[in-house]
Each structure stands twice: as C-alpha cells, then as structure tokens.
Amino acid sequence: MNYNWNWGIFFQPNPMGTGTYLDMLLAGLALTLKTAALAWVIALITGSIVGVMRTLPSKGAYWFGFAYVEFFRNMPLLVQLFLWFFVLPEILPKAAGLWLKQLPNAPFWTAAIGVGLFMSARVAVQLQAGIGSLPRGQKMAATALGLTTVQGYRYVLLPMAFRIILPPLTSEFLNTIKNTAVAITIGLLELTGQARSMQEFSFQVFEAFTAATILYLLVNAVVVTAMRFLERWVAIPGYITGK
C-alpha cells in the first residue's frame, strides 16, 4: 500500500486554530455525547408517553400512538432531519420561521430534537411490548386496590415494564449515539464530522477514521458496562435477571 502513514498527525496543530487535531476529534466526541444525551431525554419522555397511550383502553389514544410510531418509523432519519432543518422554517409563519433560521446552534438543536423524536417511536414500541408482557393480573390487582389509571401506571405497571425493557433500551440508547452521526448532513461537527474534516485538512484519511472508530468503540463499551450495573441494581428478585 503506497499510503503515507503519519500517526503523529494527531499532535499537530489543526488549521482551525483550536489546538491539535486530537483536540478537534475530542471536541467532536463531546458534541456527539451532548447531542445524544439531549436526544435520549427527548426520546425517553415522548416515547414513554406514546408507549403508554398505545396500551390505554381509549381507542383515540391507541390510534394516536399508532400514527405517531408509523410516522417516525417509516421515514429515513436523514429525511426527517431535512424536514426539520430545511422545510419547517419555510412552512411556519414568517416570524417563527425567521426566528428558527436565526437560532444559534441550529444544527445542534435540530439534530437533538430530530434524532430524539426518531428514537421516541422506537422507545414507544419497546415500552408497549414491556407493558404487554406483564401478566394481566397486575393491572387488575391495581384496579382492585382502588388505584386510578394514573396511579396504576405510576406504581405498578411502569416500574415493572421499564425494568423488563432495560436491555433493549440499552441498544436503543447506543443507536441514539450512532444516529447523531447522521447530523453531519446538516453541518453538525460531531465525531464523524470532525474526523471527516480532519481528513479533508490533513489528507490522513485512515488515521482520522481509525481514531473516530476507536472513540465510538470506547463509548460503546462504557455505555454497555454502565447499563449492566444499572440492570443489576434495579433487578426484580424472582425474575430471571433478578438477584
């Protein structure tokens, strides 16, 4: 292979004047984590609401949940980001559109909200499955004890369902982190974006992408380990995963 390897490139100053190339990649990593964290909070909150709606006896709530999930699941994430980023400011009333366009950090907010809503549909499906996997008696017992629907969900169904779906939620969280890379298309300089610009500035393609790859693998390993601990910590005695 006639490729000029230069691993020392990471310690050379980058042309942006923000330190070395390594600093550039680490800034990208920080932005990836920040975007993913905000997206995950959005995904968990909206996903939980929609997931619960899909299990309620009300027909309207069920259909709303169904439509919501289908809407966000049947469009590529990239197209959804384009809709939020390019289309939304144009179809809103003039003043609101202008405000959106002038928002500082627009790619960051768009990416966090776009990825968050995209993932929320997946969280909703998981939660619905989790609630569905509980024995019917749990809901009946809650009603028999005189709990209202809200109380039944709050004290009986949700604490169980969330524990059961913790492993799939872990992989959805990992997907959230990976999906933030799509935001490179709307100009967010997260980890993949920084690796790409490092490649463009320095022509050291493989060093840049190797570094990004290692950083993603590290983040993955950390998240998986942390979630294992969380799983053990909240495990329900008597269940397969219990103590």
Next chain:
Amino acid sequence: MLGSFDFDVIRRALPYLFYEGMTFTLTLTALAALGGLVFGTALALMRLSGLKLLGRIAGLYVDFMRSLPLVLVIFWFYFLVPYIGQWLTGASRPISVGAFASSLITFIMFEAAYFSEIMRAGIQSISRGQPAAASALGLTYAQTMRYVVLPQAFRNMLPVLITQTIVLFQDTSLVYVLSITDFLGAASKVAQRDGRLVEMYLFAAVVYFTISCIASFGVRRLQARIAIIR
C-alpha cells in the same frame, strides 16, 4: 408558507427522480439485502459452528460493525475500497471504484452483521431433534444445513428479514454523504438547482413513507399467515 407550494417542480423532476434516483436506491437495496443475507448467514454459521476461533472472529466482526455509525462505515469503505482493490489486483496505484460499487460493498459488509444476528436466532429456533435426525439419516453437515436447517430458519425469520430490509431501504439514503444520486440525492440536487427545498424534501418524505408503509403492512400480513401455518 405553503401558499407558494409548486407542484409543477415535482412533476418536472419526476423522470429524473425515479429513473435515476429510485432505480439506484432500489437496486442498491436489493443487491445489498441479497449479499448481506448470504454473508450474514455465513457469519451466523461460523458463530454456531462450535469452532472457537471461527466463532470468535465472526462475533468480533458483528460486534465491531454494530458499534459504529453507518455514516462512518460509509466513509471508511469509500476511502478503503480503492486500496483493497489495488492490493487484490496488484495495480501500482489505488484503483478507482465507482460510487455504486463502493456503496454496495459498504452496505453488504454493514448489513451482514445485522442479518447474521437474525439468521442466528432463526437457526437456534430449530429444535435440536432436526439436525440430529438429519445426521441419523446420514446427511453431511453441509447437506443438513442446506436441506434441513437453513430453509426452515429462513422461513421462520422471513418477516424479520424483510423488516430489516425496509430499514436498509431507508438507510441507503445515507449515501447522500458521498453526493451520490440515489432517490434523496436526486431530490436534493433538484431542490438546490431550482431553489425548491420545501417541495422536493416533502415529496421525498412522502415517497419514502409510502413505500415503507406498504412494505411493513405486507410484513404484518405475512406474519399473520406464517403464524397460522405453524
């Protein structure tokens, strides 16, 4: 506002969008799904082969691919494939690989990791008695897999495999980062040329949504039918 929505822009772009863009997207999806399935099945067989080394290699490959964002993998292969080609053909300089070949290799390698997990679950869902009966009948390992295990595993997992293919269909839009003219790439080129982002992106969204919706509806019907047969 939507008052100035111009349907004519979409109508004029239709031939370009579908003949160039959608053809690329659908060909890429079909070939990548086929290649990913073959390669993924091979990975699954490696993992279940009982040979420690083979299993470890396949496992590492799958875990590795699944922890990386697709966009990064697309970039990796886009730059790596010319060098691999040079190494394979012994050429004196990195060979130039077309956009289509490059993205096809990327998606086959990437999707294989996901298809292999599905096929592994499918193979494991076959009861132990079946391969045992096959070897009692004197079938070799290859014959057992070819005539007994894989056809059933494939059939049991068909809905999941198609669902993964729908995800793949949506994911092919990411070749946008290489400025390739897939369906979204074509829409985006027209959008930028005519300054009609709202129309083109909304139209692209509607097309992706419709195709995925119809396909997942089909999967649900298929699932219901398979459930009755078993």
